[in-house]
Amino acid sequence: MTERKTWHVSGYFGLLFIALLVALTIYSFVQERFVLGVLLAVAAFLLLTSITVIQPNQSNVVTFFGKYLGTVRKDGIWIVVPFSSRKKLSLRVRNFNSAKLKVNDIDGNPIEIAAVVVFRVIDTAKAMFDVDNYEQFVEIQSETALRHVASKYPYDNLDGGGYSLRGNTEEVAAELAKELQSRLSVAGVEVIEARLTHLAYSTEIASAMLQRQQAAAIISAREKIVEGAVGMVQMAIAQLERNGLALDEERKAAMVNNLMVAIVSDRGAQPVVNSGSLY
Known part of the structure; x- marks a missing residue:
C-alpha cells in the first residue's frame, strides 16, 4: 500500500450547500411537492455524512466499502465521498x-539497556493497512533492534x-536509528532519533565489573x-653527564634505583642520611 490523495472539497461550501438544500426541502414540503422534498432531504443527508474535520498534524484515511480511496492531510473542514469510512491517524512526532x-x-556479560x-x-496507508497495529509494531521492533545492536558490542x-x-x-x-528505520519502513514510520537512556552492568556482576574497571584504571595510571x-x-x-659528573655503572644503577623508587612510590620518599662510619 502507498499513500495517495483522495477527492475532497472545502467543507464551508458544503455547509452552505446543505443549508440551501434544507431550505429547499422545507419550501418543497410547504408547496406540497413531497417527492422533490424527499429527494432534496436525501441529498442534504448524503452531504452531511461526507463532512469531516481534521486537526493540525492529523490525517483522515478514507475507505469506501473496504476500498482505500486516499488520505486527506490538510487541516480544516472538508467534504469527501459520502458514506465513506474515515479513520484518524496522527502525523505528530x-x-x-x-x-x-x-x-x-x-x-557474554549481562547488561541492562534502554532507549528512547x-x-x-x-505514509498513512502503510501504517493503517500494512501492519495490524503500527504503534505496537514500533514498540516490538524497537526492543528487537536494541537487543540486536547491544549484542554486537562490548559494554566497555x-x-x-x-x-x-x-x-x-x-x-x-x-x-540503532539506521536499523530501526530498516525495520519500521514497512509500517510507513520515519525514525527521527534513537538514543540510549540507560546502560549498566546487570546487578549480579556489577560489583565484579566495578573492581575490574578500578584495577584497569590503576594499571593505566601506573x-x-x-x-x-x-x-x-x-x-x-x-x-x-653534561655537567661533567661521570658515574660508573654501579653508581648509575644505584641512582636509577633510588630515583625510580622515589618517583613511582605512592608515598613521599624519606631520605636516609649516611653519617659515616665509627672506624
Whole structure:
C-alpha cells in the first residue's frame, strides 16, 4: 500500500450547500411537492455524512466499502465521498521509551539497556493497512533492534580498540536509528532519533565489573607514572653527564634505583642520611 490523495472539497461550501438544500426541502414540503422534498432531504443527508474535520498534524484515511480511496492531510473542514469510512491517524512526532532490557553483550556479560525512539508516521496507508497495529509494531521492533545492536558490542573496551556501548554512544545510537528505520519502513514510520537512556552492568556482576574497571584504571595510571619516571631518570643522568659528573655503572644503577623508587612510590620518599662510619 502507498499513500495517495483522495477527492475532497472545502467543507464551508458544503455547509452552505446543505443549508440551501434544507431550505429547499422545507419550501418543497410547504408547496406540497413531497417527492422533490424527499429527494432534496436525501441529498442534504448524503452531504452531511461526507463532512469531516481534521486537526493540525492529523490525517483522515478514507475507505469506501473496504476500498482505500486516499488520505486527506490538510487541516480544516472538508467534504469527501459520502458514506465513506474515515479513520484518524496522527502525523505528530512521538516518543517511545523502551523498558530496561537485560541483554548479553558480545563478551557474554549481562547488561541492562534502554532507549528512547523518536518517530512519526509519513505514509498513512502503510501504517493503517500494512501492519495490524503500527504503534505496537514500533514498540516490538524497537526492543528487537536494541537487543540486536547491544549484542554486537562490548559494554566497555578496556584495551581501547574498537567500539563499545559506553565509549561510543553516538555511533551506537546512529546504528540503532539506521536499523530501526530498516525495520519500521514497512509500517510507513520515519525514525527521527534513537538514543540510549540507560546502560549498566546487570546487578549480579556489577560489583565484579566495578573492581575490574578500578584495577584497569590503576594499571593505566601506573603505566603513565612509570613511563614518566623513566623519562625523568634518563634526563637526570644525561644532565649530570653534561655537567661533567661521570658515574660508573654501579653508581648509575644505584641512582636509577633510588630515583625510580622515589618517583613511582605512592608515598613521599624519606631520605636516609649516611653519617659515616665509627672506624
